[in-house]
Amino acid sequence: MQSVTDQPPVCIVGASHAGVACAFALRHEGYAGPILLLDQDPHLPYQRPPLSKVLLAEPRAIGDFALKPREAYDKENIELRLGVRVAAIESRYRYLRLADGSRQPYHKLVLATGARPLFPPVPGLGQVPGVFPLRTAADIEGIREAVLKQKKCRAVIIGGGYIGLETAASLHKLGVAVTLLEKESRLLSRVTSPRMSDYFCELHQRHGVAIHTGRQVTAVAQKGNSTLVCTNDGSTCEADLILVGAGIVVNTELAATAGLTLDNGIRVDATARTSDGHIYAIGDCTSHFNPHYGRYIRLESVQNAVDQAKVAAAALCDKQPTYNALPWFWSDQYDVKLQMTGLSQGYDDTVVRTEGPDSFSVWYLKEGELLAVDAVNCPKAYVVGTRLIRERIPVDASKLGNALIPLKPEALRSDF
Amino acid sequence: MAKITFITRENETITTEAAAGTIMELGVRQGVRGIDGDCGGVCSCATCHVHVAPEYMAIVGPPGDIESDMLELNDNVTEYSRLGCQVQITEDLDGLVLHVAR
Numbered sequence: 001m002q003s004v005t006d007q008p009p010v011c012i013v014g015a016s017h018a019g020v021a022c023a024f025a026l027r028h029e030g031y032a033g034p035i036l037l038l039d040q041d042p043h044l045p046y047q048r049p050p051l052s053k054v055l056l057a058e059p060r061a062i063g064d065f066a067l068k069p070r071e072a073y074d075k076e077n078i079e080l081r082l083g084v085r086v087a088a089i090e091s092r093y094r095y096l097r098l099a100d101g102s103r104q105p106y107h108k109l110v111l112a113t114g115a116r117p118l119f120p121p122v123p124g125l126g127q128v129p130g131v132f133p134l135r136t137a138a139d140i141e142g143i144r145e146a147v148l149k150q151k152k153c154r155a156v157i158i159g160g161g162y163i164g165l166e167t168a169a170s171l172h173k174l175g176v177a178v179t180l181l182e183k184e185s186r187l188l189s190r191v192t193s194p195r196m197s198d199y200f201c202e203l204h205q206r207h208g209v210a211i212h213t214g215r216q217v218t219a220v221a222q223k224g225n226s227t228l229v230c231t232n233d234g235s236t237c238e239a240d241l242i243l244v245g246a247g248i249v250v251n252t253e254l255a256a257t258a259g260l261t262l263d264n265g266i267r268v269d270a271t272a273r274t275s276d277g278h279i280y281a282i283g284d285c286t287s288h289f290n291p292h293y294g295r296y297i298r299l300e301s302v303q304n305a306v307d308q309a310k311v312a313a314a315a316l317c318d319k320q321p322t323y324n325a326l327p328w329f330w331s332d333q334y335d336v337k338l339q340m341t342g343l344s345q346g347y348d349d350t351v352v353r354t355e356g357p358d359s360f361s362v363w364y365l366k367e368g369e370l371l372a373v374d375a376v377n378c379p380k381a382y383v384v385g386t387r388l389i390r391e392r393i394p395v396d397a398s399k400l401g402n403a404l405i406p407l408k409p410e411a412l413r414s415d416f
Numbered sequence: 417m418a419k420i421t422f423i424t425r426e427n428e429t430i431t432t433e434a435a436a437g438t439i440m441e442l443g444v445r446q447g448v449r450g451i452d453g454d455c456g457g458v459c460s461c462a463t464c465h466v467h468v469a470p471e472y473m474a475i476v477g478p479p480g481d482i483e484s485d486m487l488e489l490n491d492n493v494t495e496y497s498r499l500g501c502q503v504q505i506t507e508d509l510d511g512l513v514l515h516v517a518r
Contacts, residue, residue: 049455049456065456072447302454337460379485380488383485
């Protein structure tokens with residue numbers, strides 16, 4: 001009989017937060033067979049949140065943000081194969097076809113392929129120099145180089161989501177003159193409430209970032225050493241650097257080569273298993289059922305990457321895990337700490353609780369039930385909100401907004 | 417240099433030395449199970465929760481305000497709880513013993 005150590009490896013495609021966490025969790029669960037982690041990115045796997053936050057603003061090396069030191073992979077006998085692209089999955093024969101034509105058999109396969117930046121179809125955007133997304137270490141290196149080249153660098157950021165806003169704050173810290181263009185009528189429109197949008201708009205304006213909402217980029221063109229950015233209101237501005245933070249495209253192409261079920265990402269069950277029993281998928285690329293909210297969701301977050309990775313690892317070790325985590329997120333801009341717990345989509349009521357000028361929280365409810373909390377410089381609201389949502393404790397909406405009532409689950413619960 | 421010992425939930429003892437950085441960074445570097453540091457050390461995830469051996473608590477000091485709030489997310493908080501990402505390593509910590517929290 002073939003022993004577990006002789007069989008082909010568990011192959012994990014994608015060595016970012018999800019893939020790396022899964023490899024180490026497999027060892028933690030006692031998996032003794034070979035593990036192979038593959039990624040196109042040549043760098044030792046690194047943390048992504050600091051890219052748009054500290055890494056851009058401070059002269060630190062990407063190596064400082066390694067997810068694990070190289071020795072940790074050796075110690076746990078996890079093979080890293082970096083700078084290689086997987087071209088296709090031959091699921092019937094259980095092997096991967098790599099871009100160089102070679103074959104890599106697998107015992108089980110984990111797809112942690114994540115997502116890539118979306119480039120809006122703007123004429124000229126693909127032709128002008130100095131255009132960067134913000135997803136990889138190489139993007140950061142390119143941006144830093146472009147900033148240092150100019151005495152007074154001017155940057156235009158396309159997209160007012162979290163990546164765009166964090167990048168604006170970081171570039172501002174580097175002394176760059178920043179203009180941010182958002183096509184919707186407010187910032188963060190896809191992910192949060194108008195109250196939060198207003199706060200972050202005002203925060204960035206206070207720091208001198210030019211924010212223009214309802215402004216769509218219609219064309220870009222080279223003009224001497226810089227780039228002319230034209231917008232739908234007929235105005236133009238000049239930029240030395242263009243940052244694209246306009247959302248993402250889920251990397252499902254590889255999954256498609258195996259014929260896996262796709263629906264707004266790779267469809268997985270509560271154990272992170274895809275429609276092929278030998279293939280699992282984790283992280284940003286998955287569409288999974290969230291029992292708390294009772295619907296299929298796709299999340300772009302470290303929490304989801306790491307928690308789903310642990311679930312997949314347990315399932316691969318023949319345990320029966322269920323993915324049932326409450327989503328949480330964070331964002332750092334200037335000296336503002338934003339923490340979010342739960343999913344606010346579908347809310348019919350919001351309550352704002354104000355602790356001070358730069359400390360408040362927005363509580364999202366639907367038919368009286370607490371769905372989510374956004375906490376600005378107020379970790380207590382984040383923690384209490386998490387408890388109330390996770391345990392489905394009924395809340396009294398009239399108490400939530402009263403800052404004189406202590407932020408404690410028992411003080412905010414409904415008496416009925 | 418400070419000698420620091422981690423005791424994991426599985427009762428594995430890992431003794432190591434460091435001159436700088438945080439307890440979370442050291443734990444991740446040494447592969448200490450249960451020290452995850454998912455948020456990268458910005459006091460946002462509470463996945464680097466340790467119990468400081470009581471005799472060292474005076475040297476390590478109490479948690480800060482944000483840290484205290486974040487600790488409330490954990491069920492096993494005690495008066496010796498700290499988040500590893502908020503504890504800077506200095507020579508004063510030489511000999512420190514930490515238990516990874518459940």
